[in-house]
Amino acid sequence: xxxxxxxxxxxxxxxxxxxxxxxxxxxxxxxxxxxxxxxxxxxxxxxxxxxxxxxxxxxxxxxxxxxxxxxxxxxxxxxxxxxxxxxxxxxxxxxxxxxxxxxxxxxxxxxxxxxxxxxxxxxxxxxxxxxxxxxxxxxxxxxxxxxxxxxxxxxxxxxxxxxxxxxxxxxxxxxxxxxxxxxxxxxxxxxxxxxxxxxxxxxxxxxxxxxxxxxxxxxxxxxxxxxxxxxxxxxxxxxxx
Numbered sequence: 001x002x003x004x005x006x007x008x009x010x011x012x013x014x015x016x017x018x019x020x021x022x023x024x025x026x027x028x029x030x031x032x033x034x035x036x037x038x039x040x041x042x043x044x045x046x047x048x049x050x051x052x053x054x055x056x057x058x059x060x061x062x063x064x065x066x067x068x069x070x071x072x073x074x075x076x077x078x079x080x081x082x083x084x085x086x087x088x089x090x091x092x093x094x095x096x097x098x099x100x101x102x103x104x105x106x107x108x109x110x111x112x113x114x115x116x117x118x119x120x121x122x123x124x125x126x127x128x129x130x131x132x133x134x135x136x137x138x139x140x141x142x143x144x145x146x147x148x149x150x151x152x153x154x155x156x157x158x159x160x161x162x163x164x165x166x167x168x169x170x171x172x173x174x175x176x177x178x179x180x181x182x183x184x185x186x187x188x189x190x191x192x193x194x195x196x197x198x199x200x201x202x203x204x205x206x207x208x209x210x211x212x213x214x215x216x217x218x219x220x221x222x223x224x225x226x227x228x229x230x231x232x233x234x235x236x237x238x239x240x241x
């Protein structure tokens with residue numbers, strides 16, 4: 001009984017150490033980001049302020065709201081800065097379960113996971129946000145003025161940025177699922193129609209209710225799915241050889 005518990009406790013101890021490293025990395029990123037929190041927040045609201053009428057501005061309705069917003073911006077930016085370390089610690093935690101030849105994927109895993117996450121967030125910010133916010137602001141009239149809240153705007157945009165970042169991780173996830181045998185190219189092809197449907201459902205949930213914005217989110221998901229099939233096919237061919 002003791003021998004069975006020991007490996008489990010050892011895994012928990014290793015997980016605790018790696019989580020501490022991640023927390024320290026995020027903490028350092030937070031401190032650095034907080035110094036520039038006002039500039040970061042100004043950058044975050046830029047897609048909205050560019051489409052707001054000249055007499056409209058973001059507002060905050062409670063005294064600590066802006067301070068909390070700056071803290072949250074710094075925290076999210078700190079997490080983004082720490083992403084390479086987070087992925088590295090995740091890989092090192094999983095490494096004991098991998099074959100020696102699979103451990104050489106460490107650098108590509110950390111590199112591509114980080115690049116894809118940031119690319120997804122940037123895609124949402126640069127491509128989707130301007131059209132989505134223009135759609136929302138279009139409902140303003142002479143009698144109804146847009147006065148978006150800082151708190152609501154922050155929650156909405158961060159949720160979308162994280163969603164885009166995670167969705168863009170699909171090729172990396174499929175790569176490793178194919179490696180361990182949970183996914184095959186044929187199963188992905190059979191699931192393609194459901195993936196396309198799911199892409200539009202996700203886009204409908206996460207984006208404003210206009211067709212153009214939903215297509216702009218669903219289309220990259222579908223493209224990433226097709227790229228993932230190609231990746232899975234290449235990995236599966238190597239496994240068969």
